[in-house]
Amino acid sequence: MLIVLAGTIGAGKSSLAKALGAHLGTEVFYEAVDHNPVLDLYYENPKKYAFLLQIYFLNKRFESIKMAYRRDNNVLDRSIFEDELFLKLNYKNGNVTKTELDIYKDLLGNMLEELEGMPKKRPDLLVFIDVSFETMLSRIEKRGRAFEQIKTQPGLREYYHQVYHEYPEWYEKYNVSPKIKIDGDQIDFVNNPSDLKNVLDQIDQQLKTLDLLH
Ligand SMILES: Nc1ncnc2c1ncn2[C@@H]1O[C@H](COP(=O)(O)OP(=O)(O)OP(=O)(O)O)[C@@H](O)[C@H]1O
Ligand SMILES: Nc1nc(=O)c2ncn([C@H]3C[C@H](O)[C@@H](CO)O3)c2[nH]1
Numbered sequence: 001m002l003i004v005l006a007g008t009i010g011a012g013k014s015s016l017a018k019a020l021g022a023h024l025g026t027e028v029f030y031e032a033v034d035h036n037p038v039l040d041l042y043y044e045n046p047k048k049y050a051f052l053l054q055i056y057f058l059n060k061r062f063e064s065i066k067m068a069y070r071r072d073n074n075v076l077d078r079s080i081f082e083d084e085l086f087l088k089l090n091y092k093n094g095n096v097t098k099t100e101l102d103i104y105k106d107l108l109g110n111m112l113e114e115l116e117g118m119p120k121k122r123p124d125l126l127v128f129i130d131v132s133f134e135t136m137l138s139r140i141e142k143r144g145r146a147f148e149q150i151k152t153q154p155g156l157r158e159y160y161h162q163v164y165h166e167y168p169e170w171y172e173k174y175n176v177s178p179k180i181k182i183d184g185d186q187i188d189f190v191n192n193p194s195d196l197k198n199v200l201d202q203i204d205q206q207l208k209t210l211d212l213l214h
Helices: 013-024 039-044 046-070 080-092 098-115 133-143 156-173 193-209
Strands: 002-006 027-029 074-077 125-130 179-183
Touching: 002 013, 013 027, 013 074, 013 125, 013 193, 027 046, 039 046, 046 074, 046 080, 046 098, 080 098, 080 156, 125 156, 125 193, 133 156, 179 193
Parallel strands: 002 074, 002 125, 027 074, 125 179
Antiparallel strands: none
């Protein structure tokens, strides 16, 4: 089965992907953040690097999907379907031009068409981690990636609020696969084993309903 994690920045996707991979005995494909040569440049100068970052992520995402869709059991940290959310925001903020927006959408459309030819065409389940804006900010701070910090770049607060604001509608509209929403605010699946069990039980239950787990 193929499970994808979705949610705003710092929602807990990588953390839950790791736990879910261990629980189901599946491989985890993490988002390309650690050795990303563009991400810190983007946070420094979004106007210059937004389009390049979108292309970088899209390419990496597609690479993971190609591997993950060919194998049987996988967990993907963030879905390709969220990339357009970031792109549109960058367009709205004047960081990508209309031509860049159109070229990107065309490329994304072509890539998604390619998936139609693969043995597995779409995820079996999307797990959306829902957190409040305050939690999002505190997790970003706690994780401590230097270029993401509001303390040194106060302007980022507004950008994070925009990203946060886009997600509820994005989730409501998402219809590529079955989906489930997890409360990442109240449930501390990172530090509290019984909370983690609670989340894994919710996901297992959904997988059973879909006849993917017995
Ligand atoms: N449910 C939770 N309870 C407490 N802490 C959490 C929870 N989920 C994540 N964290 C912590 O919040 C930080 C961000 O988590 P994580 O890296 O998993 O988020 P992410 O959604 O993958 O972020 P990004 O989109 O930026 O890659 C980490 O320090 C993690 O330990
Ligand atoms: N601009 C932009 N477009 C994307 O498609 C995208 N996907 C992820 N990210 C940023 C958010 C976190 O800082 C960090 C980890 O998720 O990477 C993105 N940023």
